[in-house]
Amino acid sequence: MNEDLLKAIRRRCRKMEIPLLGVAGVDRWADPPFQPWMPEEFYPQSIFPQAKSVIVIGLPVSLPVLETAPSIYYRELYNTINSLLDQYTYRLANFLNEKGYPSVFVPRDGYFGIKALQKSPVAFFSHRHAALLAGLGNFGTNNMLLTPQFGPRVRFSSVLTAAELASSPLMKEELCTRCMRCVRMCPVQALAEQDYPQALTDKKSCTARSAELNSRGISPCGICIKVCPIGEDRKLYGREDASIYSRKDRFPDEHRAWEHVQRYGGL
Ligand code: B12
Ligand code: SF4
Ligand code: SF4
Numbered sequence: 001m002n003e004d005l006l007k008a009i010r011r012r013c014r015k016m017e018i019p020l021l022g023v024a025g026v027d028r029w030a031d032p033p034f035q036p037w038m039p040e041e042f043y044p045q046s047i048f049p050q051a052k053s054v055i056v057i058g059l060p061v062s063l064p065v066l067e068t069a070p071s072i073y074y075r076e077l078y079n080t081i082n083s084l085l086d087q088y089t090y091r092l093a094n095f096l097n098e099k100g101y102p103s104v105f106v107p108r109d110g111y112f113g114i115k116a117l118q119k120s121p122v123a124f125f126s127h128r129h130a131a132l133l134a135g136l137g138n139f140g141t142n143n144m145l146l147t148p149q150f151g152p153r154v155r156f157s158s159v160l161t162a163a164e165l166a167s168s169p170l171m172k173e174e175l176c177t178r179c180m181r182c183v184r185m186c187p188v189q190a191l192a193e194q195d196y197p198q199a200l201t202d203k204k205s206c207t208a209r210s211a212e213l214n215s216r217g218i219s220p221c222g223i224c225i226k227v228c229p230i231g232e233d234r235k236l237y238g239r240e241d242a243s244i245y246s247r248k249d250r251f252p253d254e255h256r257a258w259e260h261v262q263r264y265g266g267l
Contacts, residue, residue, distance in 0.1 A: 005099065006165050009055065012095055016088050020058030020147065020154060022134025022168040026051050029133065033170075036197060038126065044160045047125055050102050051160040053167075055092065056127065056134040059085055061153040063237050066226045067245075068258045070218040072265030078155075078220060082108050085157035093159045103161035114211045114219075121203045127156035135168035138175055139196035142182035142224040146175040151231025152224070175230050181242060182224040191224060218266035 006023070013021045029043040044051045065077045089105035096103035110123040128145040132138060136156075137147035144152035148171075176195075183191045190206040192198070206221070213219035229242040248255045 002163055002165060005096075005101070005163055008099075009092065009095075009165075012092065013057065013088075016091070018057045018088060019060060019149065020056075020136055020156075022056045022131065022136040023165045024054045024056065024130060024133035024135075025165075025167040026054065028167065029129075033132070034197070038129065042124070042126060044125070044130070044158075047106075048104055048160040050162040053161050053163055053165040054130050054134065055159040055161060055165070056130045056136060056156055057085070057088060057092075057158075058131065058136055058147065058150075058154040058156050059088075060150045060233065061155060061222075061225065063153060063226070063233050063239060066153060066222055067254070068261040069220075069222045069226060070213050070266075071258075071262050072218055073261050074222060075218055075220070078222075081155050085155060089157045089159050093161070096159070096161050096163060101161055101163035103159055103163070106158045106160060108155060108157040114207075114214050117207050118211060121207050125158070127158055130158045131156045133167075133170070135170050138171055140176035140182070140228065140230070141178060141180065141193065141195060142191060142228055143196055144225055144228075146228070146230050148175065149231060150233045151175075151228045153226075153228075153231060153233060177229070179229060179242075181227045181229065185223055185227045185245065187221070187223060216267040 026045045040046055044054050059081050062077060065073050068074055085108040093103040093105045106125045111117055131145050137145045140146040140152060142152055146152050147154050180193055183193050188205040188209050190202040192201040209221050210219050213221060227242060227245050234240050244251045244254060
């Protein structure tokens with residue numbers, strides 16, 4: 001295992017202000033932590049046969065901006081994070097290539113717009129499974145990967161590399177408290193009170209809501225990541241009380257601010 005290279009990757013990520021970084025050896029895909037698991041053609045070594053390790057990075061979704069969703073404000077944040085994820089993983093892959101380790105970035109999403117998702121809501125590589133196997137968190141009932149730092153309010157992207165790097169330890173502690181806020185607050189009842197991968201029972205309804213919001217320029221939806229009480233970020237923003245979203249009577253200032261933002265910039 002190449003410890004010096006891993007240190008250099010960590011230094012590089014710190015320079016780019018990337019808060020979450022994890023590594024998973026490709027052998028972890030062949031030893032599924034639960035069932036049903038994805039078919040083998042989705043494994044990193046199937047997509048890039050030289051791959052020995054997957055480096056996963058995560059960037060936070062700022063809670064006060066997400067709280068205005070659906071809005072142009074959250075959409076712009078989403079686009080900014082997406083652009084940074086692609087740029088950072090592209091640069092990390094080139095850094096490794098220059099050091100003699102063949103590497104490729106994987107785009108943070110990998111689909112051609114909402115119509116492609118309506119045809120098939122699946123991408124060729126799954127970043128949240130990579131993040132799970134890189135020890136960054138575990139799945140919640142909202143179908144998202146929860147992290148101690150940001151709960152589900154984090155977006156991931158990955159680099160597939162021929163470098164043999166030590167895998168990060170898997171996260172043992174279950175983060176989801178099964179409070180079912182995500183299930184109750186989903187506006188199209190797309191989630192069920194079950195654990196991943198059975199939780200998102202209605203991908204079609206979730207995709208349809210995204211399409212509807214997109215036609216008004218204010219996608220994505222994001223309510224199931226907004227209301228989740230997990231994550232240190234809630235403390236930072238003074239948002240430990242997750243009832244803030246349903247109790248307008250107790251939090252009138254916040255609701256007024258969100259409604260103000262929602263009135264502008266979309267169709
Ligand atoms: C397609 C997609 C969607 C679709 C479908 C969602 C879904 N859960 O599958 C829609 C449009 C609905 C969607 C919505 C959202 N998404 Co989305 N989405 C993706 C995308 C592009 C691909 C997901 C994927 O294909 N995974 C691959 C398969 C392997 O996973 P799976 O479908 O869960 O399959 C499992 C089982 O079904 C089983 N299985 C059994 N048999 C079979 C057979 C086949 C053929 C397959 C494939 C699998 C399978 O195996 C799998 C493993 O257990 C990823 C980005 C990426 N490339 O990873 C983002 C991603 C998952 N989305 C993300 C987010 C945040 C959202 C939203 C909150 C919107 C938002 N940005 O505000 C909502 C949340 C919806 C929800 N509660 O799930 C983040 C998640 C971050 C996190 N913390 O976990 C991701 C990772 C984007 C990113 N780069 O960070 N999304
Ligand atoms: S809102 Fe509650 S049930 Fe849903 S993922 Fe978060 S902790 Fe789990
Ligand atoms: S993104 Fe919106 S529609 Fe989709 S599951 Fe989450 S709350 Fe429901």
